[in-house]
Amino acid sequence: MDVTNLERNLYLTMQLLEFKKPMIVCLNMIDLVEKAGLSVDIKQLQETLGCPVIPISALKKTGLDILKKHIISEDKTDFISKININIDTLSFSIKEIVGEVIKRNPIDKYTFSDRIDKFLLHPFIGIPAFIFVIYLLFAFSITLSKPFIDFFDIFFGGIFVEGFRVLLEKFSLPFWIVTFLADGIGGGLQTISTFIPPIFFIFLFLSFLEDCGYMARVAFTMDKFMHWIGLSGKSIIPMIVGFGCTVPAIMATRTLENKQDRMMTIMLLPFFSCGAKIPVYIMFSVYFFPERAGLVIFLLYFTGIFLALITGQILKRITFKNKPADFVMELPNYRLPTFNGLFIHSWIRLKSFIWRAGKIIVFVIILLTMINAITIRKNIEQGEEETISHIVSQKIAPVFSPMGIDSDNWGAVVGLFAGLFAKEAIVGAFETLYIENKDEIDNYDSTMQNEHQKRFKNIHQVIAYLLFILIYSPCVAAVATAIKEAGTKFALVQVIYLTVLAWVVAVLYYNIAIISPLTPLWILISLVLLSGIFVMFSKINLM
Numbered sequence: 001m002d003v004t005n006l007e008r009n010l011y012l013t014m015q016l017l018e019f020k021k022p023m024i025v026c027l028n029m030i031d032l033v034e035k036a037g038l039s040v041d042i043k044q045l046q047e048t049l050g051c052p053v054i055p056i057s058a059l060k061k062t063g064l065d066i067l068k069k070h071i072i073s074e075d076k077t078d079f080i081s082k083i084n085i086n087i088d089t090l091s092f093s094i095k096e097i098v099g100e101v102i103k104r105n106p107i108d109k110y111t112f113s114d115r116i117d118k119f120l121l122h123p124f125i126g127i128p129a130f131i132f133v134i135y136l137l138f139a140f141s142i143t144l145s146k147p148f149i150d151f152f153d154i155f156f157g158g159i160f161v162e163g164f165r166v167l168l169e170k171f172s173l174p175f176w177i178v179t180f181l182a183d184g185i186g187g188g189l190q191t192i193s194t195f196i197p198p199i200f201f202i203f204l205f206l207s208f209l210e211d212c213g214y215m216a217r218v219a220f221t222m223d224k225f226m227h228w229i230g231l232s233g234k235s236i237i238p239m240i241v242g243f244g245c246t247v248p249a250i251m252a253t254r255t256l257e258n259k260q261d262r263m264m265t266i267m268l269l270p271f272f273s274c275g276a277k278i279p280v281y282i283m284f285s286v287y288f289f290p291e292r293a294g295l296v297i298f299l300l301y302f303t304g305i306f307l308a309l310i311t312g313q314i315l316k317r318i319t320f321k322n323k324p325a326d327f328v329m330e331l332p333n334y335r336l337p338t339f340n341g342l343f344i345h346s347w348i349r350l351k352s353f354i355w356r357a358g359k360i361i362v363f364v365i366i367l368l369t370m371i372n373a374i375t376i377r378k379n380i381e382q383g384e385e386e387t388i389s390h391i392v393s394q395k396i397a398p399v400f401s402p403m404g405i406d407s408d409n410w411g412a413v414v415g416l417f418a419g420l421f422a423k424e425a426i427v428g429a430f431e432t433l434y435i436e437n438k439d440e441i442d443n444y445d446s447t448m449q450n451e452h453q454k455r456f457k458n459i460h461q462v463i464a465y466l467l468f469i470l471i472y473s474p475c476v477a478a479v480a481t482a483i484k485e486a487g488t489k490f491a492l493v494q495v496i497y498l499t500v501l502a503w504v505v506a507v508l509y510y511n512i513a514i515i516s517p518l519t520p521l522w523i524l525i526s527l528v529l530l531s532g533i534f535v536m537f538s539k540i541n542l543m
Contacts, residue, residue, distance in 0.1 A: 001013060001026065002028055003040060004029055005332075005333075006027075006040075006101075007094060010094045010097060017049065024051060024053075024054060025045075025051060025052065025053045026055075026056050027040065027055045027056065030057050030063065031057040031060050035112065038103065038104055039103045040102060041103070042055060044100055048101070054067045059338060113213070126217075126221040127221060127222075130221060134298060134302075135298045137209075139295065139298070140201070140205065141198055141202045141204075141205060142201075142282070142285070142294040142297065143294065145200070149197055149286075153190065155193075156190045160185070160189045160190055161183070161190055164182045165183075168181055168182060180370065184362070184366035185365075185366065187432070188358070188362030188364075188366065191365070192361055195427075196350065198282050199275070199278055199282075200346060202278065203346040203350055204342060207337070207342050207345040208337055211335075211337035211341055213332045214334075215240060216330075216332055217331060218240070219237060219329060220331060228313070229268075229315075230313075230321075231264055231312065232261050234256055234261070238250070238253050238255075238256075238265055239268070239269065239308075243273065243274065243275070244275050245274050245275060245276070246272075246475070246478040246481075247481045249269050249272070250266050250481045251485065253265050253485065258322075263320065263490065264312065264315060266482055266485060266486050266494075267311070267315065268308045270473075270478065270498055271304040271305065272305065273300065273301050276423035276424045276475070277423045277470070280419075280426045280427055280469055281297045284466055286449075287452045287453070288452070288459060289459075296466075300467075307501075314534060318534065319537050357422070357424040360421065360424055360428070361424055361425060361427060363425075364418050364429060364432075365431055368418070371388055389410075389414055393410035393414050394407055396413050397409070400416075400468075400503075404460060404461035404510045405461070405465065408455065409455035409461075411433040411455065412455065412465060414433060415429040415430055415433075416472070419472075420473060420476060423469070423475060430452070431448075458514075460510055463509060463513075464507075464513075465506070468502045469502075471501055471505060472499045473498050473499045479494075479495060490542050496533070496536075500529055501530070504529055504530050507525075508522075508523060
């Protein structure tokens, strides 16, 4: 049992006692009792429960030897006789037990957690404080990772691309096999390696916020906002999960008892940027906003949250009109996370990301490398040739021209289609389409930056493109999960809404930013499309 939260823990203990089986109670976190201004009467609790009560600290590994001795030497017969007596005579509540065995130091009326919560849970200060904390998370993550990115790029590039190519060429293998293995697989591994430092630091800071108890406060603080858009505060839990991956976030909505809350939460989850989008944000931010990369990523995250709030407010009025369920949660005490705990949590997440994202990025790079190698003769007399991906993307590019994607930036279109499989695949698409012979490049990072700046001629095109990536259809895995949890019709409406909204937001931003003669026309078209989408919501029953 958590000794700092004894009343809640005793509910399970009392239920277990009713089984009349030999039992030992371990009072964990005993090292925090004094810090919390508490004193525990171990003897009284032991007599009340009728079983051994051993104070331990799993963190500091104290009391474990005594626990082992009790496990080995406990007289089971004596325990059963005691438990029969105590279960029959135990007529007072659980709350009364805590009142008997836990004493609070009168000097310490408020705990350390209480004092911090006065500030962080304040109705006016809490949300700005949360925004500032998240800003610091991205700012520090990008700043601390910068020195490591070039090292990882050069080190892994030397091993998996240049070194691997030299080794393969020594065996006189065909050119296509060398390209497949060195540029495809090796290039994919090199690309993944450059995202390890920033993603590790992001996971490290997130683990700190979770382990110290702050993320639970975020759920409590955002409860009023959840009600404002017609949701229960319970919905914040799947949304926080959504920052990692949309698929488990959709599945986490099963914990919501109210069907309306569940459906509306699934609709809003793609607005919360998943971990797969982080490599894309980092790539564009570092190449175009090197001094403000952390701020750009932070603004993208909160743009998604802002659009989720606006969407929720609209859907509350036209589709999901019932009152949301109430939200009750326990706030754990603040505690300083352990060094080992932080790194274990961060490593587990990083390993999962590398394995999941790595497979997809490598697969996309291999696929696009092979497709890019297939050419069609454009002009027989002059011998001009074009790749299939180039031809198809140029045909589709006009759809994206209102948001600043020029016809010569056809690689950006390929990236968007790759992103339908997984958002991290967008990075793999640019990696493959922008650079062909990696082994002939002295400074890969600088070359990639130059290639990006050739295609995206101004920052407004970049921002519009990032806004589209932020909003448009989630990956196929998330869509499949939405179909399973909410139905095919719901998932189809979600994909249409998000993709149209992405186009509208990107077009509106770009045209307002550049102010051209066509700006009024594109604004009008965008507003008509948006109105049509909300009419669709009002006509379709998603419940």
